[in-house]
Amino acid sequence: MALINASHWKIPAQWEQSTVFEIREVRIGDPIYHHWTCKYGPVASQVYCMIVNNCTVSTSQPNSLAVPIIDEHGCSLFPNLIPHVSYMNDLDAGLKSNAFSLDIEQPTITFHCNIKLLLKMQGVCRRPQCIPIDWYQRRLILYMYMHPQIYS
Numbered sequence: 001m002a003l004i005n006a007s008h009w010k011i012p013a014q015w016e017q018s019t020v021f022e023i024r025e026v027r028i029g030d031p032i033y034h035h036w037t038c039k040y041g042p043v044a045s046q047v048y049c050m051i052v053n054n055c056t057v058s059t060s061q062p063n064s065l066a067v068p069i070i071d072e073h074g075c076s077l078f079p080n081l082i083p084h085v086s087y088m089n090d091l092d093a094g095l096k097s098n099a100f101s102l103d104i105e106q107p108t109i110t111f112h113c114n115i116k117l118l119l120k121m122q123g124v125c126r127r128p129q130c131i132p133i134d135w136y137q138r139r140l141i142l143y144m145y146m147h148p149q150i151y152s
Contacts, residue, residue, distance in 0.1 A: 049125030
């Protein structure tokens with residue numbers, strides 16, 4: 001479940017919260033898609049862009065530990081499990097992943113992200129760039145090659 005809390009915002013915005021619902025019938029490994037959209041209108045969209053960041057997952061247990069999965073720059077901390085956030089345009093983002101669980105005893109998880117608005121500089125959105133996912137995959141292959149005793 002992805003939650004967006006925009007109650008403290010001073011800038012009027014219309015959020016399309018298509019991911020703010022609980023998925024009840026999903027199995028581990030099933031594809032899921034998180035989607036965030038901010039509608040400001042044509043003038044404001046020339047001024048702002050958004051970044052999805054500081055995402056966490058936690059179990060449904062009270063006081064459960066929130067595990068960071070996307071950092072303050074909007075980059076995945078576990079790129080083999082959760083990819084980096086993709087941006088379709090300046091105010092529209094998505095994340096395609098597969099359903100997973102943190103604990104076999106607690107299969108339900110809560111997915112929470114922050115949305116930050118950035119001012120464009122000369123019409124350009126200056127989001128931080130994430131390290132490409134294939135870099136992690138190449139590094140893992142190199143590590144496996146250099147440490148065959150671990151993977152044999």
